[in-house]
Amino acid sequence: xxxxxxxxxxxxxxxxxxLLRTLGDxxxxxxxxxxxxxxYLPLLPEVAxxxxxxxxxxxxxxxxxxxxxxxxxxxxxxxxxxRTVTYVDPEDRERTLDYDRLILAAGSVNKLLPIPGVAECAxxxxxxxxxxxxxxxxxxxxxxxxxxxxxxxxxxxxxxVVVGAGYTGTEVAAQGPEFTAALARRxxxxxxxxxxxxxxxxxERVLPELDPRLGATADRVLRERxxxxxxxxxxEQADREGVTLTNGDAVPTHTLVWCVGVRPDxxxxxxxxxxxxxxxxxxxxxxxxxxxxxxxxxxxxxVPDLTRPGETTxxxxxxxxRQGKLAGHNVAASxxxxxxxxxxxxxxxxxxxxxxxxxxxxPLHVPLAGLPARLVTRGYHLLSLPGNRLxxxxxxxxxxxxxxxxxxxxxxxxxxxxxxxxxxxxxxTR
Numbered sequence: 508x509x510x511x512x513x514x515x516x517x518x519x520x521x522x523x524x525x526l527l528r529t530l531g532d533x534x535x536x537x538x539x540x541x542x543x544x545x546x547y548l549p550l551l552p553e554v555a556x557x558x559x560x561x562x563x564x565x566x567x568x569x570x571x572x573x574x575x576x577x578x579x580x581x582x583x584x585x586x587x588x589x590r591t592v593t594y595v596d597p598e599d600r601e602r603t604l605d606y607d608r609l610i611l612a613a614g615s616v617n618k619l620l621p622i623p624g625v626a627e628c629a630x631x632x633x634x635x636x637x638x639x640x641x642x643x644x645x646x647x648x649x650x651x652x653x654x655x656x657x658x659x660x661x662x663x664x665x666x667x668v669v670v671g672a673g674y675t676g677t678e679v680a681a682q683g684p685e686f687t688a689a690l691a692r693r694x695x696x697x698x699x700x701x702x703x704x705x706x707x708x709x710x711e712r713v714l715p716e717l718d719p720r721l722g723a724t725a726d727r728v729l730r731e732r733x734x735x736x737x738x739x740x741x742x743e744q745a746d747r748e749g750v751t752l753t754n755g756d757a758v759p760t761h762t763l764v765w766c767v768g769v770r771p772d773x774x775x776x777x778x779x780x781x782x783x784x785x786x787x788x789x790x791x792x793x794x795x796x797x798x799x800x801x802x803x804x805x806x807x808x809x810v811p812d813l814t815r816p817g818e819t820t821x822x823x824x825x826x827x828x829r830q831g832k833l834a835g836h837n838v839a840a841s842x843x844x845x846x847x848x849x850x851x852x853x854x855x856x857x858x859x860x861x862x863x864x865x866x867x868x869x870p871l872h873v874p875l876a877g878l879p880a881r882l883v884t885r886g887y888h889l890l891s892l893p894g895n896r897l898x899x900x901x902x903x904x905x906x907x908x909x910x911x912x913x914x915x916x917x918x919x920x921x922x923x924x925x926x927x928x929x930x931x932x933x934x935x936t937r
Contacts, residue, residue, distance in 0.1 A: 508534040510838055511592055511606035513582045513774070515540030515568055517548075517824045518805025518831035519612035520893065523568075523575050525835025529844055537576045537604065539594055543568055546635055547892055549824060550899070552678035553860070554638040555645075556686040557911040559902045561635055566894035578604065582613065582774050587798060608800050608838045611778075611787065612831060615769035615806035615822060617926055624745035629765040631926040632675055640919040641764065645683070646690060647915055648761055649702075653694035663759035665691075665702045668750055669766060670742055672708035673716060674859055676766030677725050680706040681861040684732045689911050705735045705758065712738060714867070716821075717857055721867040724876040728865045765926055769822060771807050783809040783819065791849035793834045802838060804830035813851040826852065828891070858884035 512519045544565035553559040580594035592604045617631040652664035669680045683704050691697040714722040743751045749759040771785045781788040786809035795801040805827035809819040820826045840847040858868035866880030
């Protein structure tokens with residue numbers, strides 16, 4: 508008996524772990540994933556700003572899920588009648604996997620809007636290569652600014668534009684000024700040089716998904732750090748020399764960070780199954796209708812939200828993790844172990860780390876700000892990390908006692924982190 512899980516993110520990883528604990532060696536559990544690690548996405552802004560070592564947010568699947576078989580590759584198609592998954596391995600060879608039960612947890616990719624120049628000039632922020640590339644890129648801009656005698660070029664290289672005031676964009680913009688200030692202090696040529704960070708969003712306020720009080724806290728912290736927060740504003744067009752905003756302002760810059768949201772992995776639209784807003788239709792038990800052997804969860808699935816009748820659960824790590832656990836439980840039930848359950852989960856609150864002793868959180872819907880919020884946020888992350896907890900805690904401790912690692916690594920080139928992965932009219936690249 509073989510259970511194949513497509514995707515090793517929050518949903519897929521926790522589905523595999525639940526199955527491993529429930530079924531043990533009574534079934535072969537296979538995770539098909541492009542990498543050999545589970546990526547803890549919420550800490551990527553701290554990777555990009557040089558606080559957390561990138562290896563510490565990448566949790567080894569073979570090491571932490573002993574007994575689960577890892578298959579490296581990217582799923583391309585599924586033959587539901589033949590019960591096979593076709594995938595391409597890291598060396599571009601096409602292969603197939605048979606399954607008795609299938610869990611589709613392919614996750615999501617950058618959401619790209621039809622704005623001229625964004626696909627070519629913006630930096631996405633959905634994976635470890637993108638976070639590492641952004642860290643290198645920002646470091647390079649400060650170093651190039653220090654090397655030039657042209658005031659206009661120096662200003663442009665010292666200007667950083669972040670689009671999207673949700674969780675990721677807000678954290679990137681909040682962590683950014685301290686990182687660039689640390690870089691600039693190492694270059695006497697930049698003494699007195701203004702370093703600009705802009706945060707843009709078409710929404711009316713920062714963190715529109717959260718309680719207005721939390722958004723107000725984040726807004727205050729950003730402005731205190733000198734971030735230019737511009738709501739009801741976005742990018743109209745972009746090129747290598749800068750961006751034009753929707754209010755007509757021209758901003759010379761070499762850095763455009765794209766954090767406007769996500770959409771389901773392109774695999775979902777190729778399956779020939781019913782979708783809602785690009786996500787697979789599933790029952791409250793996470794079954795694909797008409798396919799008792801196929802389950803879906805996480806960002807790829809439109810899971811009915813039983814706490815809000817008529818709605819589907821939002822695309823958050825909190826829901827993906829819990830849906831993954833339930834998918835594993837219900838797959839085990841379909842194989843004769845336990846009883847199937849429906850997905851019902853009330854949000855426990857959200858947490859945003861704003862760096863430098865600041866945060867915004869509402870655990871159990873109790874709004875917190877400042878240091879208490881940051882402590883709650885970091886405690887939540889340590890509890891949620893399935894590995895590398897001590898190493899991550901050590902990184903946070905070293906942040907206070909040492910200097911940030913700010914050298915360029917040069918490991919990731921721009922061609923390895925294309926933003927156009929989210930564009931349906933372009934070839935799929937993952």
